[in-house]
Amino acid sequence: DIQMTQSPSTLSASVGDRVTITCRASQSISTWLAWYQQKPGKAPKLLIYKASTLENGVPSRFGGSGSETEFTLTINSLQPDDFATYYCQHYDTNFRTFGQGTKVEIK
């Protein structure tokens, strides 16, 4: 099975910072990768799919890049609403798998 590994597990940042989260796949997954944001007590929210396509309604300060085994989620000019946990997710025909999550907290 393909494993997804995110880093870092926790990230401390300030409002206005540029933040980068990395997700690595244990084998090539082309661009079959999505990113979600989750706030405490809430369901996850889709941010990006196919590695770099922004979901409708998601602010343009969010960006995704990468292919094969290495992917990044970048948040430009971090806003107070962005403090949350972020998950990468690989999708295939018959299974889906998540990274372990990256918590973005206030510095």
Add this chain to the structure above:
Amino acid sequence: QVHLVESGGGLVKPGRSLTLSCAASGFNFGDHYMSWIRQAPGKGLEWVSHISGSGLTIYYADSVKGRFTISRDNAKNSLYLEMNSLRANDTAVYYCARDVGATTWDHWGQGALVTVSS
């Protein structure tokens, strides 16, 4: 407006069974794959199972294969998860979610808490 509402969660003893339901509205239910995803307390997300719009294609995570059964009733716009032989490590919030082309999930329910404990 897409709306997904889970029900049926609760406290259950190890080895027992429980069935979750998800009522869908605001879209053509039968046109979409649907999934169950769970999250243990304080932990990350884990995909559990998904089912095609017709109900003919079904996949499960290895952790639940043989114990859980996903199903749907398109006439009732409802998704189900029958959970048998429950274990303590099945304790989680269970979300139903609408698939986007059998890839990602663009709409989620609020979640139903299942606690497996004696």
